[in-house]
Structure formats: C-alpha cells, structure tokens
Amino acid sequence: MSEKTGSAAAQVVPALFYDDPNAALDWLEQAFGFETCLRVTGDDGVIQHAEMEYGNGRIMLGGTGWSDFPTSPKSLDGKNTQCIHVQVKDVMAHYERAKAVGATIAAEPEDQFYGDRIYRVFDPEGHFWTFGQTMRVLSNADMEKASPGLKVEGKG
Amino acid sequence: MSASVTVAITLEVEPEEAFRLFTEEVDQWWQRGPKFRFRPKLNGTMRFEPGEGGRLVEIYDEAKGELYEAGRILVWEPGRRLVFEWRGPNYREGQVTEVDIRFKANDTGTRILLEHRGWETLPPDHPARHGLDSRAFLTMQGGWWEEQLVALKALA
Structure with missing residues (x-):
C-alpha cells in the first residue's frame, strides 16, 4: 500500500503461521482491530498470504506446512518462541x-x-x-x- | 471457491466522495501505459457508465463508438459498493473475473477494500499469468491494484 513503500512504512514486519489463516484473519480483525490490506486466496479458497495493518505497524500471515519450519503453536503444546x-x-x-x-x-x-x-x-x-x-x-x-x-x- | 486477491487503502474523505472519485475520476487515477491500459497505444479514456448494467470502458473515439469493454457493472451502490466484470483483451469465452469494492467509513475517512476474484477461470498457461504460479501471480495482481489505489488516494 502507499504506507508499504513510503517513508512512514513499517520496516520490521513480523509474519505469523496459522493452520487456518482464513479464520485467523477474521479473528485478528474482530478481536484485535487489525485491518486487512492484502489478501491472496488460492483456487481452494484458502489464504496463501495476507497482510494486516494496525496504526503504522504491519504483520503478515500465512499457512503452515509449506516447508519444514512453519508450524502453529497449536502443534507445539502452545509453546511460543x-x-x-x-x-x-x-x-x-x-x-x-x-x-x-x-x-x-x-x-x-x-x-x-x-x-x-x-x-x-x-x-x-x-x-x-x-x-x-x-x-x-x-x-x-x-x-x-x-x-x-x-x-x-x-x-x- | 474462487482464487482472489484483496487490497485496501484508506482515503481521507467520506464514503460518497470516495465512490465518486473511484467512478467519475477513473481516467485521472487509472495509470497510463502498457501495464495498466487495455490498448495503451490508442491513448483512450477510462469511464464507468453509471448504474447497474453500465460498463467499464476504455474509449478511443466516442463519435465512432470505438472502445474496449472490460465488463458490465453488476452492483452500483454509491458510497457503499461497486462490483464489475473484468475481461482482458486476451480472454476467451467463459474467462471472466470480477472486481468487488467495498467503501466503509472509518476513523480517518473511508476504507476501500478491493477484491479481484474469479482467476480460476483462467487456465494455468493463460498469457495473463506471465508464467507465474498462482500465488506469485495473485500477489503481482495485488501490487497492480495497489499502485492504482495509491494514485486514487493522491486525488482525495
């Protein structure tokens, strides 16, 4: 977005992995007030990549399992790193x-x-x-x- | 289900004005050149014919009726929602995508959420995909709209 490349753009952008990115996106909007600014959805209706904004901050979110390392805390007994x-x-x-x-x-x-x-x-x-x-x-x-x-x- | 990409931007105007800028001023913000225009060499004018059943067209010679029709307008709700069909010049019968735009008032003005969907109607080897896989192609398409929306924001 304009904010993505402009001087006010967030330069550090955390990316989160979710087993169900579609549900996560809706939930982050409703519960935390993040606003979706980019959503890429595949033929199967599953979000492949999304970006959300909060104030001048930005996060990315996507699925799990597309490589060895992306996993949800759900699969780690709730542990976080x-x-x-x-x-x-x-x-x-x-x-x-x-x-x-x-x-x-x-x-x-x-x-x-x-x-x-x-x-x-x-x-x-x-x-x-x-x-x-x-x-x-x-x-x-x-x-x-x-x-x-x-x-x-x-x-x- | 449908392959889609969504991008968003906030304009610091009321939803009615955001809708007016998007439709009436389309030739102002719709970028020029081969990346954006349907027949760039003909130096046409973009126009939304107002109302459902109207069209999104690129006009080359109005008197002679020379134009490119991108698609019909399916929903026309000033200040709230605009939906129109979208066909590229190299689309075949049955290949059609749809652009769905929602205008929503927020704290600073109007959030415009633009979804471009229906990409599953284009086969994987369609030239519009530029040889990219689904995710890369949709992300590129999102970037295309982002550039357009940034130009729209500059008008507000």
Missing part, C-alpha cells in the same frame, strides 16, 4: 474488545514498573500477544527505584 507486542491508544478498551470476542487472556491488564499498562493474550491458535499503553512517562532512575536490582540504560 516469540511474542508480538502492540502499543495501543486505549489498552482497556482493547482488552474489553478482545475478551468480548472470546480471546484467552493470559494476564489481566496491569500497571508495570516502567509506566505502561499491559495485558497478555493468546489468539485461537495459541500465538502469544501483549498489548500496552503508556500511562506514565518515567525516567530510567524512576524505573530503577521502582524495581530495585535492575539497571536501566538507554532510551525506552
């Missing part, structure tokens, strides 16, 4: 929306020592997501004070 984090404008509203669609909440929204409110959630195939909103902007010193034993460096 990474997590997608999304920063949202209103984390409580996002949480309520996801919950209303039947998302499996792994951790209720909670204020963190670094100033953000975060909740954790699994999608229907067990991909692990976190959504957060910055409630308080804290200095590194404030964070260190709030969580003794940690050294905080850099600009968060």
Whole structure:
C-alpha cells in the first residue's frame, strides 16, 4: 500500500503461521482491530498470504506446512518462541474488545514498573500477544527505584 | 471457491466522495501505459457508465463508438459498493473475473477494500499469468491494484 513503500512504512514486519489463516484473519480483525490490506486466496479458497495493518505497524500471515519450519503453536503444546507486542491508544478498551470476542487472556491488564499498562493474550491458535499503553512517562532512575536490582540504560 | 486477491487503502474523505472519485475520476487515477491500459497505444479514456448494467470502458473515439469493454457493472451502490466484470483483451469465452469494492467509513475517512476474484477461470498457461504460479501471480495482481489505489488516494 502507499504506507508499504513510503517513508512512514513499517520496516520490521513480523509474519505469523496459522493452520487456518482464513479464520485467523477474521479473528485478528474482530478481536484485535487489525485491518486487512492484502489478501491472496488460492483456487481452494484458502489464504496463501495476507497482510494486516494496525496504526503504522504491519504483520503478515500465512499457512503452515509449506516447508519444514512453519508450524502453529497449536502443534507445539502452545509453546511460543516469540511474542508480538502492540502499543495501543486505549489498552482497556482493547482488552474489553478482545475478551468480548472470546480471546484467552493470559494476564489481566496491569500497571508495570516502567509506566505502561499491559495485558497478555493468546489468539485461537495459541500465538502469544501483549498489548500496552503508556500511562506514565518515567525516567530510567524512576524505573530503577521502582524495581530495585535492575539497571536501566538507554532510551525506552 | 474462487482464487482472489484483496487490497485496501484508506482515503481521507467520506464514503460518497470516495465512490465518486473511484467512478467519475477513473481516467485521472487509472495509470497510463502498457501495464495498466487495455490498448495503451490508442491513448483512450477510462469511464464507468453509471448504474447497474453500465460498463467499464476504455474509449478511443466516442463519435465512432470505438472502445474496449472490460465488463458490465453488476452492483452500483454509491458510497457503499461497486462490483464489475473484468475481461482482458486476451480472454476467451467463459474467462471472466470480477472486481468487488467495498467503501466503509472509518476513523480517518473511508476504507476501500478491493477484491479481484474469479482467476480460476483462467487456465494455468493463460498469457495473463506471465508464467507465474498462482500465488506469485495473485500477489503481482495485488501490487497492480495497489499502485492504482495509491494514485486514487493522491486525488482525495
């Protein structure tokens, strides 16, 4: 899309594997508010490749089994090797929306020592997501004070 | 089921205006040259004849009735939906695709979701596929529409 090649385009784009990409696409729209911007569907009606946007972020999604490595967390006893984090404008509203669609909440929204409110959630195939909103902007010193034993460096 | 590709873009105008730009201003945003025009050397004008039963045509000489007909308009709902048939110059009898466009108001204007489907009516060796496999071909076709929609967005 215009945003795909423009200067404001997301340069890091995570891609997720789903056993049922068609169901995943609908669910990510309804529960998390992602918007489909590209969908490629084969003769059999199965999505081969799709891209979705959220704000200035973008994800790709596709099926499993097209090579040795792509598999769904469903086939790994729910284990994940990474997590997608999304920063949202209103984390409580996002949480309520996801919950209303039947998302499996792994951790209720909670204020963190670094100033953000975060909740954790699994999608229907067990991909692990976190959504957060910055409630308080804290200095590194404030964070260190709030969580003794940690050294905080850099600009968060 | 049907092989299809969907692309989307947001225009910062109301749905009625987005529909008007898409239809009335088609010759403005429909890119020129051999990649986009049906008979590029004839330097024609693209036009949607308004209403169901109207046509999408590329007009070369209106007085003489010289034109290329891409297909009939199947659904004409200003501000909501537009569906039209699509045949390329090298399509045979029974080879027809369909373009289905939905206009949906969102926070920033109008989300245009464009689905081009019916590609299963073209055999695997059809010249329109440029020798590509299904996924590569559909992705290319999605890119073709993306370029068009970016030009449309520039008008809004």
